[in-house]
Amino acid sequence: MLRQACKILNAKQQFSFSHYKQTFELYSRLFSINMNQVEESKKAAAYKAVDNHVCDNYSIGIGSGSTIVYAVERLAERVRKEGLKVVCVPTSFQARQLIITNGLTLSDLERTPELDVAIDGADEVDENLTLIKGGGGCQTQEKIVASAAKCFIVVADYRKDSRSLGEQWARGVPIEVLPLAYASVARKLQKMLGGKAELRMAKNKAGPVVTDNGGFVIDWVWEKVGDWQQTNTQIKMIPGVVETGLFVGMTYKAYFGNADGTVSERQKRD
Numbered sequence: 073m074l075r076q077a078c079k080i081l082n083a084k085q086q087f088s089f090s091h092y093k094q095t096f097e098l099y100s101r102l103f104s105i106n107m108n109q110v111e112e113s114k115k116a117a118a119y120k121a122v123d124n125h126v127c128d129n130y131s132i133g134i135g136s137g138s139t140i141v142y143a144v145e146r147l148a149e150r151v152r153k154e155g156l157k158v159v160c161v162p163t164s165f166q167a168r169q170l171i172i173t174n175g176l177t178l179s180d181l182e183r184t185p186e187l188d189v190a191i192d193g194a195d196e197v198d199e200n201l202t203l204i205k206g207g208g209g210c211q212t213q214e215k216i217v218a219s220a221a222k223c224f225i226v227v228a229d230y231r232k233d234s235r236s237l238g239e240q241w242a243r244g245v246p247i248e249v250l251p252l253a254y255a256s257v258a259r260k261l262q263k264m265l266g267g268k269a270e271l272r273m274a275k276n277k278a279g280p281v282v283t284d285n286g287g288f289v290i291d292w293v294w295e296k297v298g299d300w301q302q303t304n305t306q307i308k309m310i311p312g313v314v315e316t317g318l319f320v321g322m323t324y325k326a327y328f329g330n331a332d333g334t335v336s337e338r339q340k341r342d
């Protein structure tokens with residue numbers, strides 16, 4: 073939107089300084105309204121998922137990212153108001169902090185190896201409920217926790233809802249690798265499956281992003297994929313790959329918060 077504003081301003085050189093200022097203020101306001109709308113939609117999806125899928129005495133996998141913050145907020149509220157007893161297993165350092173700061177009971181897969189439900193965000197969800205996850209580098213623990221749950225629920229805003237992967241998410245599939253193998257994995261990936269594989273670099277640190285497990289992340293932007301299940305297996309077979317951000321056939325239901333405040337649902341077909 074801001075880029076659009078700049079284009080308009082460049083095209084209309086005759087604008088005075090106050091015109092520029094007014095236009096920027098208008099676009100800034102629109103941008104912040106849009107961001108509020110996105111946050112509200114995340115919240116609506118997360119609240120509905122927690123209301124529909126959490127019961128007393130449940131063990132719950134807690135995902136990572138910005139949408140899950142609202143799910144934990146709602147969970148803590150229900151624990152306070154309804155006196156629910158739940159234990160929570162985190163999928164990252166962030167999730168662990170969320171559980172602790174919200175006063176929820178922290179557990180782990182050693183003490184709670186089977187979970188009633190796991191709730192998590194996603195970077196993109198296709199019509200078959202295949203997901204791309206790992207925009208924040210948490211996909212390995214997220215997949216382990218999701219696989220330990222009887223029911224895996226996704227919460228997202230409307231921007232993540234796609235017919236096929238890649239429609240909305242252009243950053244590729246995040247793949248966690250052992251640091252010593254990053255170059256050979258990237259090379260093999262490109263040779264075997266085409267596309268472009270790049271080591272994810274940190275923003276406020278020199279060098280690569282390092283995951284909670286001490287791994288590196290390769291983002292693989294594909295050219296053509298027919299079968300995500302097969303592609304996931306092919307990637308996982310490359311020595312040095314720890315886990316991919318492809319979640320195929322794992323999701324029971326996804327909740328998408330819409331811009332108008334409603335929530336859409338997509339459920340696994342039998």
Ligand SMILES: O=C[C@H](O)[C@H](O)[C@H](O)COP(=O)(O)O
Nearest residue numbers: 137138139193206208209210
């Ligand atoms: O590594 C990060 C996770 O897979 C997140 O669940 C995913 O990136 C979605 O995050 P958000 O809710 O912030 O869009």
